[in-house]
Amino acid sequence: MANKNIYMYIISDSAGETASKLAQASIAQYEQLDIECHLMKRTFIYEKSDLMIALEEAKLVNAIVIQTLISEELVKISNEFCQENNLFYFDALSPVVDEISQRTGVEPTRVPGALHFLNENYFERINAMEFAVKYDDGKDPRGFLEADILLLGVSRTSKTPLSLFLANKNLKVANLPLIPEAHIPSQIWEVDPKKIVGLTNDPKILNAIREERMRSYGLSPNTAYSDISKIKEELKFADDLYKKIGCLIINVAQRSIEETASIILSELGLEDHSYFS
Template identity: 45%
Template sequence: MKKEIIVYSISDSLGGTSQKLLSAVTAQYPDIIFNNSSRFPFINQEEELLDILYDALKDDALVISTLVNSQLASVAREFSQKNGLAYLDLMHPFFEIIQEKTGTRPIEVPGTLHRLDSDYFKKISAIEFAVKYDDGKAPQGFLEADLVLLGVSRTSKTPLSIYLANKGYKVANLPLIPEVPLPQVLDKVDSRRLIGLICEPEKLMKVRSHRLDSLGLTQETSYTDLEKIYQELDYSKKVFKQYGAQVINMTDKSIEETAFLIEEQVKKMN
């Protein structure tokens, strides 16, 4: 008959850290049954903690703790020592070593790791949004966007969208083409969320020419015609004025510099 160990997992957050460690450890003991059904997340009151510890004592359980609150962890440790309860603190011995080496105390904020995970998933969602609503695709998405970038071709709308998405912003973009009507949904977008991108005509001509060269297209077209570019930029400026978009000149600015200016605009909205 296999031996059984009852495990109590206590945390002031979700308790995922203890579960990962427990899975790794129990895999080394195939002949032992680990009863891990007693999980206690979001414990932040001493009375509640003591009730759990008394139950663990009755069950002769192994207690695994990822409490980051030092006061609660101290209560659990003292109780376990006094009553002979098997108790494993996964956090504070590590904290003590780091503090000894650096003189820095932990912030003791439960759930910080999961907030980082949340930020990660927010970023992934924003990147998916940027791809879905790139280049004017599905304009109805503009109403869900944190930002909508407007500009003629080769004003860095797409790279800016992706860069900002990596910071968690949901960004859509729309190419401005004089011959193509603007989507009606643009009338419903908060003007503070509209960013107009321009570039000096000569610089834009060089950028477009380089783009064609990279595609193996060397024949001159209206796409790189300077007069046509002037017309496109004049049209874009009228659109920016019509919708109240903030205008940023991309000439000689990096994506990072432009993104910083846009983020400053976002801060003003909040």
């Protein structure tokens, strides 16, 4: 039986990040079902002529159109084209933008892609990303004192991806791998324990991950690195340290990076934000 094909066109005056997330979240609902989804991105569309090319392409494959355009003229052209040609479309930006305007009586700037330049947000984010790379893996403990968050954890507790994910939220994150034999930098005792997060994991899961890692290196899976009693020792060492510090402890087993990050943000009171325009 043939796959069922779905075409989606992302049409955006910016990088199409919002619409792509939305498309991927929808596609994910059909995981492992008999569907093939083709996601096409037509981004940085500012001109009517470029918009028309994208819409005509979308029409050819009867695509689902997900659109994040801010120009009133382009929104109107796109919506009308889809209506006239019986194309399903989802205007992801207009409803909320228009609602804010109605409530406040203030007109939106209608500057495309303004998301990237939201206040000082953008450059702060770039700095946070560079900070995360610079202070990854305990490379320079002097970063601990400058960091908004210091992540501690034994090998394979997602310290690096978690640091980068939080950096995307403009937070300066440093991380330190914990190895029982290795020296713990004195700086961790100068950091506010409220800014420290101790990551842990289930021994069996760590064992499986590390065996897999050894295999991917073409090595035998049974090394000291993946030995279960060695892993338990490491976790005990980490746990004792976390208790001594008095920091938040999170078990990352069965948790995605997004979920762990969400727990950290909410525990540190960083989940809610106010944007002063």
